[in-house]
Amino acid sequence: MKKKIELLSPAGDLERLKVTLLYGADAVYIGGRDYSLRANATNFSLVEIKEACTFAHSLNKKVYLTLNIVFHNENIEGVFDYINDVVSCGIDAFIVSDPFIISYIKEHFPQVEVHLSTQNSTSNIEAIKYFKKEGVDRVVLARELSLDEIKEIIDNVDMDIEVFIHGAMCTFYSGRCALSNYLTNRDSNRGGCSQVCRFAFKIGDEDNLFTMATKDLNVAKYIPKLIDMNVTSLKIEGRMRSLYYLATVIGCYRKIIDDYYSDKLSSNEFIYQEKVLSKVANRETSTHYLDHEADESDQYYTGRQEISNQDFLGLVTSYDKEKKVVTLVERNYFQVGDEVELFTPKGDVYSFIVDKMYNENMEEIEVARHPEEVIKLYLDGDISPYSMLRKKVV
Amino acid sequence: MKLVVVPKNNKDLDKYINMGVKTFIFGLDGFSVNYPVLTLEEIKKIVDKYKNIEIFISINKTIFNKDLECLEKAMDELNVLPIKGVLFYDLAILSIYSRNKYNYSLVWHQTHMVTNYNTCNYYYKKKVEYGIISSEITKDEILEIKSKTKMKLFVFLLGHPIMAHSRRHLLTNYYKTLNKPYLLEDKIISEHDKNYIVKENELGTSILDGEIINGVDFINELSNAGIEYGIISTTDIEDEILDKVIPLLNAVLKGNDKTSSDEIKRLVGFNTGFFNKKTIYKVK
Numbered sequence: 024m025k026k027k028i029e030l031l032s033p034a035g036d037l038e039r040l041k042v043t044l045l046y047g048a049d050a051v052y053i054g055g056r057d058y059s060l061r062a063n064a065t066n067f068s069l070v071e072i073k074e075a076c077t078f079a080h081s082l083n084k085k086v087y088l089t090l091n092i093v094f095h096n097e098n099i100e101g102v103f104d105y106i107n108d109v110v111s112c113g114i115d116a117f118i119v120s121d122p123f124i125i126s127y128i129k130e131h132f133p134q135v136e137v138h139l140s141t142q143n144s145t146s147n148i149e150a151i152k153y154f155k156k157e158g159v160d161r162v163v164l165a166r167e168l169s170l171d172e173i174k175e176i177i178d179n180v181d182m183d184i185e186v187f188i189h190g191a192m193c194t195f196y197s198g199r200c201a202l203s204n205y206l207t208n209r210d211s212n213r214g215g216c217s218q219v220c221r222f223a224f225k226i227g228d229e230d231n232l233f234t235m236a237t238k239d240l241n242v243a244k245y246i247p248k249l250i251d252m253n254v255t256s257l258k259i260e261g262r263m264r265s266l267y268y269l270a271t272v273i274g275c276y277r278k279i280i281d282d283y284y285s286d287k288l289s290s291n292e293f294i295y296q297e298k299v300l301s302k303v304a305n306r307e308t309s310t311h312y313l314d315h316e317a318d319e320s321d322q323y324y325t326g327r328q329e330i331s332n333q334d335f336l337g338l339v340t341s342y343d344k345e346k347k348v349v350t351l352v353e354r355n356y357f358q359v360g361d362e363v364e365l366f367t368p369k370g371d372v373y374s375f376i377v378d379k380m381y382n383e384n385m386e387e388i389e390v391a392r393h394p395e396e397v398i399k400l401y402l403d404g405d406i407s408p409y410s411m412l413r414k415k416v417v
Numbered sequence: 418m419k420l421v422v423v424p425k426n427n428k429d430l431d432k433y434i435n436m437g438v439k440t441f442i443f444g445l446d447g448f449s450v451n452y453p454v455l456t457l458e459e460i461k462k463i464v465d466k467y468k469n470i471e472i473f474i475s476i477n478k479t480i481f482n483k484d485l486e487c488l489e490k491a492m493d494e495l496n497v498l499p500i501k502g503v504l505f506y507d508l509a510i511l512s513i514y515s516r517n518k519y520n521y522s523l524v525w526h527q528t529h530m531v532t533n534y535n536t537c538n539y540y541y542k543k544k545v546e547y548g549i550i551s552s553e554i555t556k557d558e559i560l561e562i563k564s565k566t567k568m569k570l571f572v573f574l575l576g577h578p579i580m581a582h583s584r585r586h587l588l589t590n591y592y593k594t595l596n597k598p599y600l601l602e603d604k605i606i607s608e609h610d611k612n613y614i615v616k617e618n619e620l621g622t623s624i625l626d627g628e629i630i631n632g633v634d635f636i637n638e639l640s641n642a643g644i645e646y647g648i649i650s651t652t653d654i655e656d657e658i659l660d661k662v663i664p665l666l667n668a669v670l671k672g673n674d675k676t677s678s679d680e681i682k683r684l685v686g687f688n689t690g691f692f693n694k695k696t697i698y699k700v701k
Contacts (some may be wrong), residue, residue: 094560095554121530123539147480149488149509166583167479175482194480199506200581201529203468204553204696205626212529215698222614224606231595233606312584321588368457375692381694 029256030280031087031185032273035263036065040075040086042077042409045368046270049275050085050104051075052065052118054262055109058102059089060142060214068223069108072415076113085115089262091140093198093212094121103127120198122311127157132324136160141187142195143211146172151180159185161255167312170245174252183255188242189261189272194220236323241308243297246276247283250275267335267354270368270411271303278370305330336363336399337391339410347403350383351412353396359389362415365402373404374415418640420666421473421571423650425630426453427463430470436663440471442504445491448476449483450620451652452578457494464498476506478620479584488580489513496520505597511543522546524571528579529553541568549648549668552578556692560642569645574632575662576650577614577625582624586677587622588615603653614653629654630690633678636669647686658684 032048034040054066055076058119067075072088081085087111090196092098106117106128116136117128120143128137137159139145142411144165145154151162161183164173177184191198200211202219209215240260243247249257258279259272282288301308309321337351349365357363359380365373382388383397391398421440422433426435430441443460444452455463464472475493480488490507494659495503496519505511514523524547525531525540531551540548549571550559563570593601596654604615605627612627632639649666651659662684668677 093530094536095531096558096565099533099535119535121533123535126539143508144479145508147482147507147509148486149485149512150480150507151514166478168481170635171484173553191540194585194587195581195583198530199479199528199583201551201553202581202624204691205578205580208694209551209697210696212532213696215696222608224608226591226604226615229595233591233604235583237585244517265420317585319593322585322587322590322594324594363651383506414440 025253026255027255027284028165028280028361030271030276031083031143031256031258033190033259034075034269037067037075037199039266040268040344041268042266042368043076043273044079044082044084044368045363045409046273047281047368047370048084048259048273050087050115050256051079052087052089052216052258052262054089055105057105058092058094058098058214060091060140060216069112072109072114076115080113080339081323086113087116087118087136087138088114089118089140090124091118091120091142092214094123095213098213106132108167111198113397118163118250123127125154125157125159126376133158138163138185140197141165142198144198148176148179151176151182155182156181163187163258164239165196167196167317170248170252170313171248173254177253177387184253185256185258186247186249187240187260188257189240190235190264192260194237218262229253231324235324237306237311237317238309238321238323239304239310241300241304242310242313243279243300243314244293245310245313246279247288248267266338267411268303270409271299271413274366274368275300295416300414302334302416303332305332310384332416334413336414337412339365339406339408339412340397342406343361346399349400349402349406349410351398353391353394353402355394356390357412357414358391358393364415365404365406365410365412367404367406367410369405369407371405373402373406375402392393418636418644418645419471420663420670421586421646421648422572422663423452423576423648423652425508425651425656427455427459429651430463430467430654432660433663434467435659436468437687438663439469439666440501442471442473442475442648444475444477445495446486448478448491449474449614450478450582451623451625452477457491457498459499460495461498464500469678471656472499472502473502473504473524474500475526476510477504477506477528480507480509492517492519504549506564511540511545513519515543516669524549525568528582532558534562536564537566539569541566547571549573550570552630553691553696555695556638559639559644563642563644565629570637571646571648572632572644573584573630574636574649576629576648576686577627577653578630578650579629580613580621580626581624582621583623586617588617593663603666628688631685631687632689633666633669633681633694634687634689635692636666640670
């Protein structure tokens, strides 16, 4: 029987790792304190990597560590010791881009998988055959490929294939961009990318500024096709994304994937999940290269267009099953009379109107206006910590 | 150190040969980005005409499945020509090279990724004889790499460095959005008084630094350390300036340091790029 497709989530810290796994990710990719392409994310210490692996393995899930900087001489010393340490923490795979790392891992730890980072912009059958010989277990494909090109690759190579399905896109080929180095002195290939592609430039005598910024990726509608094509893993971008964003996105894709496998993916359900995904996005989205040659519809040309999202109302910290009291910490303003939804890691969604709410002393209040304020609500359901309250998706 | 010129076209060869340059890089039509491209026929004419020069051919575009058949054919056809080497970015080229016994050498040319001695050694073991060092590392890093690898190295000495390359047609898309015509001409974009050059063709869009990198102050130290080649890119530099700068660089290499380097600086400025500037990647 065909192995079920993997849903792979990013996580910038231990809490986000736990949440994404609880919300349905099959595996999580994380960065250590060094050697990762998100140098300024919180990232994981060795102790945290060990805890992450223990937690994930207890759920029969996996943890992958990004080791995908393009090394300079100064980064070499210590990296092999670091790999040894991370292996003893129980890591399941390394995501790498520099090839000398591949041979070291395969020689010393053949039981640990090596995934070739998208930083290599691997885009053809021949290059994948090369990496197969080098011992690479999985290739994260370039984000410039069409569905047909991906299918052709899968049909012609004996290699696990991972495809980005959601999140921010690079304007330039991954690995082929040093704008950040030149404009801000931050090394993009060592995790210092300052997103210069989102800067606004003057161009000639034009009144309109020139930006190179792209819309985000969202290929939810192609999940069934990607499953049928035998893609191994579907990857979500965003190790610096919030708990709410990750829970929402992972929850949506979990539902789409599971419903497709069980033949229950109705068009209404799909439309709803797409709505939820669009609500959590802070930029417009596109399918980019997957179904067309990227064009002007995939770009922003009028400066920054980012939307601040205030739909996340509160994070559930506990639930008293007997009294049916939900305790949550407030994240954004809401009040009595608001239409809201509480969604859970299991995928359940409870829609209701807030008729009454209470402060931590169970004194009735009308408005939750202070971030981190403890709020209590009455609600009957199968509710667990890390459930989240949001504005109703309409 | 030998000076290597990336000319604007094949018509300039005689001029540069007369200036003492004996090594040139061209791109192969349809397979190269950010190099002047020639067809196989044109390359053949050059190698027939000029017997005592070294020609390197760049095949540095990102390769897609649809390119593979033509790519292997082109690599086969290059094999019958007396070219010195092929510059590659995509690992498809190394894969094809590994199963064929080609006469030419390979040059590792992953623009921003040739940054450490271990990876140089990795590729050297794979029979890749040459590497073009990334323009974003320091002179000290280059010297350390040289001291720890047998790979023969090229360093970008003078010209507008490539900063980024995209499959997207960023200028076409921009002008389409504005409902204005765009005729594939280069554009200058600017931010905080710094200019950058945007070039678009059928393979996508590239951004170059608007300022010329001038490595004249480091040329002798790099040469003395054994760096084999110093690249001069003529892209977007006026011929009048190049005609003066290239002989001056040769003079610097021959020991006429002070006067010649001062004149080069007067002609192209003294932006030393990353030769003396370390990039940061972690903000504490």
